[in-house]
Amino acid sequence: MNMNNSSDSEKVIVTERLCRNFQVRLKAEGLGASIRNFFKPVHKTVEAVKNLDIEITRGEIIGFLGPNGAGKTTTLKMLSGLLVPSSGSMRVLGHNPFERQTDFLKKISLVMGQKQNLWWDLPPLETFAIHKSIYQIEDNSYKERIDELISMLEIEDCLQTQTRRLSLGQRMRCELAVSLLHQPEILFLDEPTIGLDILMQKKIRSFLLDYHRRFRPTILLTSHYMDDVAALAQRVIVIDLGSKIFDGGLRELTDKIHPDKLISVIFNQLPADQLIKQIGKLVFNDGMYFKFRVKRSAVPEIAAKLYSTGQVADLSIEDPPLEDIMGQLFIAGASQTKSQP
Numbered sequence: 001m002n003m004n005n006s007s008d009s010e011k012v013i014v015t016e017r018l019c020r021n022f023q024v025r026l027k028a029e030g031l032g033a034s035i036r037n038f039f040k041p042v043h044k045t046v047e048a049v050k051n052l053d054i055e056i057t058r059g060e061i062i063g064f065l066g067p068n069g070a071g072k073t074t075t076l077k078m079l080s081g082l083l084v085p086s087s088g089s090m091r092v093l094g095h096n097p098f099e100r101q102t103d104f105l106k107k108i109s110l111v112m113g114q115k116q117n118l119w120w121d122l123p124p125l126e127t128f129a130i131h132k133s134i135y136q137i138e139d140n141s142y143k144e145r146i147d148e149l150i151s152m153l154e155i156e157d158c159l160q161t162q163t164r165r166l167s168l169g170q171r172m173r174c175e176l177a178v179s180l181l182h183q184p185e186i187l188f189l190d191e192p193t194i195g196l197d198i199l200m201q202k203k204i205r206s207f208l209l210d211y212h213r214r215f216r217p218t219i220l221l222t223s224h225y226m227d228d229v230a231a232l233a234q235r236v237i238v239i240d241l242g243s244k245i246f247d248g249g250l251r252e253l254t255d256k257i258h259p260d261k262l263i264s265v266i267f268n269q270l271p272a273d274q275l276i277k278q279i280g281k282l283v284f285n286d287g288m289y290f291k292f293r294v295k296r297s298a299v300p301e302i303a304a305k306l307y308s309t310g311q312v313a314d315l316s317i318e319d320p321p322l323e324d325i326m327g328q329l330f331i332a333g334a335s336q337t338k339s340q341p
Helices: 031-039 072-079 124-134 139-153 168-180 198-215 226-232 250-257 273-279 296-308 322-339
Strands: 011-025 043-057 061-065 087-092 108-112 186-190 218-222 235-240 243-248 260-267 281-286 289-295 312-318
Touching: 011 072, 011 218, 043 072, 043 218, 043 235, 043 243, 061 072, 061 226, 072 087, 072 108, 072 186, 072 218, 108 168, 124 168, 139 168, 139 198, 168 198, 198 226, 218 226, 226 322, 235 250, 235 322, 243 250, 243 322, 250 322, 260 296, 273 289, 273 296, 289 296, 296 312
Parallel strands: 061 218, 061 235, 108 186, 186 218
Antiparallel strands: 011 043, 011 087, 235 243, 260 289, 260 312, 281 289
16 A cells, blocks of 8 residues: 655645634524514524634644534535535645545545444445445555455454444444545544544554554544544644634643643652642642642652652652643633634
């Protein structure tokens, strides 16, 4: 399987002031109002995506994040050509996605955790054959690709089973296989691990990392599982209420929102109250186990101070959970949006 050899610095996704609005019919309360609304419906405009500017270069893995209703799926549907923007512009691999040109469609793939590309009543192997015909994949290339994907995704045992009889984990791995058969240059992943257990989530993440390492597709990923983002994304774009509120690396996001770290300590004897007060803000305590929130700049000094007491059985230093960081970012983003005229 050979991916495109174009320069990694090539911009493959560019949007400028991209917007998508929807007309939503308002529901009236009361019988009389409902009757009037039936004949003269009242609508309001919902701005799902507002003035979105993004640039993504070839081979990047981007975590595309935001709360429910932020506009993530709407954006992916526009980038893949399923929705037409209300205003603004976008280019994906040099194409206008909403023109749905054949050459463009052969270069992208959209995987949605709550939708399916597999035929429900057919075994996956037959769906693969249908996609081979649709994308006009030559026999030798098809055999090479399918054998490799079956091995990487460990799906040999479910290829002949009717799709409706597969477990969610088996079905999701087969969904990835069928979406990658035509070797897309860009892979849009919308909640690919939703509903999966922890073990299966890890398998999917491991596969995506291995696949990206070997074939270098550009991946735009949405997920509510922060472990997906931490494991896969090289960069994150965060939107809230349709607007971009952050674009950068995970470390940059952490430093911006949470300029501190968590120090977890297991003491071999109960520490004095004076020592506890000197460490930082105590956020959790259970017996000899203590967790403190400490300014990043003070971590080396605090760690040295703790070890010098001779009372430390174990010590670990970590960033706050990504869920906490994202929650604070959404709150800050919503406050900024409300304050704008």
